Amino acid sequence: MTIRSIRNKLVVTLSLSIAGLVLCILLAIDIAVDSWIDDEFDRSMQAKANMLMTLIREDSEGLFFDFSSQYMSEFNSQIEPEYFQIWNNENIVARSKSLDLFPQKNLPFKNLDMGTSKILENPLPDGRDGRIIYIKFIPEVSPNQQLDTNKVHKKGRGKGLTLAYAASSEEVNFILWLIDVIFIITTITVIIFIRLFVRKAIDTALAPLSKLNADIGQLRIVDKNARISIDEPIKELSPIVDSLNLFIEENRQLYLREKRLTSDIAHEIKTPIAELINLAEVSIRFPAEKELAVSFKPEVLQISLRLQKIVENLLLLHKYNDGQLAKKDACDLNQVIMRILEHSDVSALQFHLAKELPAIVSNLFALESIISNLVNNAKQYSPRDSKVIVATYNIEQSLVFSVSNPLYNPLDSSDIHQLFDPFWQKDTARSSHNNFGLGLSIAKTLSSAINAKLEVAVKDNAITFKLVLPIK
Template identity: 35%
Template sequence: MSSIKSSLVKQLTLIISIILFLVLLFLDISVDTYVERQFESALVQEGKRLINHIDVENGKISLSLRADLMEEFSAQKLGKYYKIWADNEVIVKSDSLSTYPDFSVPDVKLKSNEYLIKSIELPDGRSGRIFIYNVGNAKKYNTNYQSDIYLGLTKVSESLESIQILIDIVFLLTAIATAFFIRYLVNKIVSQGLKPIETLNQQIRDINFNDENACFDIVSPPKEIKTIIDELNQFLMVNRSLLQSEQRLTSDIAHELKTPISELMSVTEIAIKYPQNDEVLATFKDDVISISMRMSNIVKSLLMFNKTNSKHFVLSTKEIDLVSVLHDLVARFHSSSNESQSRINIESPTSLLIQSDYFCIEAILTNLINNALYYSPQSSIVDIDIQAGEGTMALFISNELSVAMNENDLHNMFEPLWQKDKSRTSEDHFGLGLSIVKRLCRQMNIEISVHLKSENIIEFILIFNQKSK
């Protein structure tokens, strides 16, 4: 697994080292060139000084030098040589060349007062440079020579090469040492820059999710890390809320199942204790069936609740008549309970076609209508109103409350197994209906909301975001 720190250190070190190497290479070449030019400049100056000592007397060319200059070109001094020639004939040469009669100067053609410098192998076998200068036409000096007069001056360049090699070594060692220093410096800077991430990583390892006051916090974090910290704290808060919801749901499920189980055990114990009591035996079977039905409905609702939140939940969308579905449900309520026949009032168009899942629509409307009938006074009316608009359709279900509610109750209403009045028990109502409705609406992209129209009237609103027909 690659490391951000190692990757940054390698990349920054490589980039900076390459830039530094190019800079040092440029400096190295510049210094080498400067040293070479200084060497050649000294050779040119020395050659021009010799030219100033050329004498012509009675058509003969000679070189008059001071004793100290003559000493530099003596036979004992190797490495410095000069020669003056014309018409391929040597006119004057240094004493140091006396032991090298076969030494020849490169044949070049130069204009008058023009010179060049070339690298050559000196007579003694060492490397050097030669300064060749065209003194001028021999005729203007009244000599017997027909062509131009040339001067050649040599100088050992081994010292120059040694200096250049030394400079190269110094620059190379400097580049290597600087590369290591840059790596060390970059490693320190990157480590310091990544310190907030390491601190945050350590806090993530040590965080206690059960501690409500625990959060991620770094003193003066960078802007980028601050964003991550805020998102992690938000994630922590959401997960704590989910954990608390799961814990509450587990506790509520256990409570919902514990109640009928306790009732079943009590009824069974009484039946066992009084086997000859006709009154006990007469109600025993009905009690067992009633308690078992409640437990069965709880399990079915829990399975339905879990199914609606599953990623494998698949919608089967088709064209359905919402008004027809609503009237069929109301008719079913009427057939199952005579009490509900006069309590449901519907205001709707004659027909309203939508693209939706029939099972989900039926489950949503069944739970909402059943909930409205159960939690409203027996003499009250449940109003259902369907309104179609441009691109949207709204369904309103309102009823009078038998128990007063506040805004906090409305917020908790869609929580699983939440009940305003937990003392009321029923085979069919235990706080999962609205949770199932909420999840089904989310699956089908239906907006659901609830509010208090007045102090004792509650209204649920479903918004279908699609074009009605």
């Protein structure tokens, strides 16, 4: 499976996006500048052609072209000359002296409609690339002929003239080519700069993330002071750091819990094993003692059964830890309670069972185990001659089974948090061969397995466990 890089994806995405935007802007500027230069050149040709048109007059004797190459040397020079030619129909009326300098003596004729103009790309007589503007116009009448319109028409004024003005476009083309080259070089330079800038910016922005990754790699869960911190608060990283620190703390607590659990298991199993070893050694040393032989087997059986009970409880605890049990048993909560407790000493119990509780669908095995463990725990850790209150009631969409008993030893807040830890006992002196500190842990685990809540509260030197069961 290919590993994707967020950094590379950001670099490529941002580089392409910014480069594409800059390329579009530069392309638009290039097109606009090219068009502007082209238009300016065409306007300059139009202006020069209009100026030539103003030099043509018509009077009663015919056409008069008031042109002097002395003041317009571009039409007579051998260095970058310009050209013009005037036709009346297809008959040449006038042309520039610059046309005589080259083998091609005339500009090509173009027939146009009256009052129109056209610019064409065309090689000049000297071989350079150029443009020719053609204009079809009627020459201006001399002032002394303005009133004699009939005479003017008789002279053919209305037929119109065609003017062609030609100039080199090589300089314009060179400028346009130079602009295009500058555009290409600028585009490549900008793309390279954007690539480097984006890469540097992303590396700088991701530096705290890289440091965070390095800090995580150096963490050791066994270190009590292990904690992630960032030198400069960063809005996007702060929630991640907080979540990681919470995760580290939870896992450290789990590690310490498992470490303590392993130690407790070893301690609980060590005692009966030591008892078995002692019995075996005594039996071997005094094989002739009949009384010892009689009591040996029952004691071995009792110790073995205790070991079996510890192992069964541990297996039960780990089997349903973070698991789910199927809820397929429809039952009456009050009937389940009375059936479980009918063989126990009910003289120490006081019942407050609500009448007409709705039936629930749950897991009967888990329900019976939870009730049995909670009641046995209450009996074990209640003062002598005290009463354990067993109650049921209905709240909203849930049924509640509660067990309350007075405390033999007061519990503080730290004790409350450890009540459901395996093998934890407030007063180890009150431990018995039948209680190993696993009952509440098993009850908590099975409660989670049937989607029920097991809550605990201490008030007025009394402790109450509540099992909240959803009706549906």
